[in-house]
Amino acid sequence: MCCRHLSFNWKLSGLLAPQIGDLKKLETLILQHCSFTGWIPRSLGNLAELSFLSLSGNNFTGWIPRSLGTLSKLQWLDLSDNQLTGYIPVSTHFLPGLDLLHNLKELILSRNKLSGKIPEKLFRSNMALTQVLLDENELTGEIPSTLGLVRTLQSLHLGGNSLNGSVPSNINNLINLLGLDIQNNKLTGQLPNFSGMNSLLRVDLSNNSFEETEAPAWLSTLPSLGILLVYYFVHKIFISFKPSLININVKFKRGAQDYRQWTT
Structure with a gap:
């Protein structure tokens, strides 16, 4: 046997x-x-x-x-919640x-001590990945643009690392994405463009260093988006959201105390 x-x-x-x-x-x-x-x-x-x-x-x-x-x-690799190190x-x-x-x-490697860059070679257009969970590690460098090639992705969690640079412009190729978590990194540049990502339910961009901006045009075009988190603790930022345009829960912080929330 x-x-x-x-x-x-x-x-x-x-x-x-x-x-x-x-x-x-x-x-x-x-x-x-x-x-x-x-x-x-x-x-x-x-x-x-x-x-x-x-x-x-x-x-x-x-x-x-x-x-x-x-x-x-x-098909399923889960090494999360260990003390793994290295690249x-x-x-x-x-x-x-x-x-x-x-x-x-x-691919689930969350909550370890992995370091170095997220390899561009890790992702290709012919992959069938639905989940990539690399959150709560010690990863550095930029988010690889090759992630935008994996159109089957439904969940992408990169929060709680030390990723820097701008979010790749081809992120909106991920038209099947339901949840995106890139909070608590060192990301800069403009807010990502989520135009066409009509499956998105929840996005967490909080605690990064994105540029000051008005309400992005895509905010009123995403039919499924229910929660958009944009907490900011350090850098001065003003965002003029118009929640009447969409059924969405928008939250942000300026400083440790200023909390605002709209729900329509």
């Missing part, structure tokens, strides 16, 4: 043994909210049949193993990386 599914063993702890890579027929490996420590074993790259992998809510440290990039059938690995001429996961639909 072959083991194909291994999941929800909450009482497990210690190191995840490299022998886990010997379970060659494994299709599902879900070890969420255990008490595992140490590095994620590279031998997981031997699990060629794996479709679902979640190691979230443990105490794994070290780097994301490049060998995960060999899991060609993987997000992408392939080189001789080494695999997460950009080789052609069937991946959900």
Whole structure:
């Protein structure tokens, strides 16, 4: 009898043994909210049949193993809520990386200590990604413009990092996006243009350094948008929203105390 599914063993702890890579027929490996420590074993790259992998809510440290990039059938990768460090690995001429996961639909790396830039190579137009959750890490650099190529995206969470520069102008290619979180970064330039993103339900742009602006024209054109958060604590900014144009909850702060809210 072959083991194909291994999941929800909450009482497990210690190191995840490299022998886990010997379970060659494994299709599902879900070890969420255990008490595992140490590095994620590279031998997981031997699990060629794996479709679902979640190691979230443990105490794994070290780097994301490049060998995960060999899991060609993987659709769901969740390594959130650990203590992982280092860069997000992408392939080189001789080494695999997460950009080789052609069937991946959900990439969840939230709440770790990952650093460096978000690799442009991580995203391509032929991907089927629906969720990219990289929030609450230590990522730097600009948001890669290649994200705008992944038209299947529904959730994009990059908040709580140290990303800088402008939001890529092709962000409005993501016409299936439901939620966008880029709050608590160091983003500058003009507010992003969300024209044509008619599926958007919630956008959080708060605690960045966008330029002063009047109400953007796209604000009155998005039929589904219910919440737009634009808190500002440091830089002086005035935004003349006209909430009568759309059924939307708009919030902003200037300073620590000035709170305003409109709901129509």
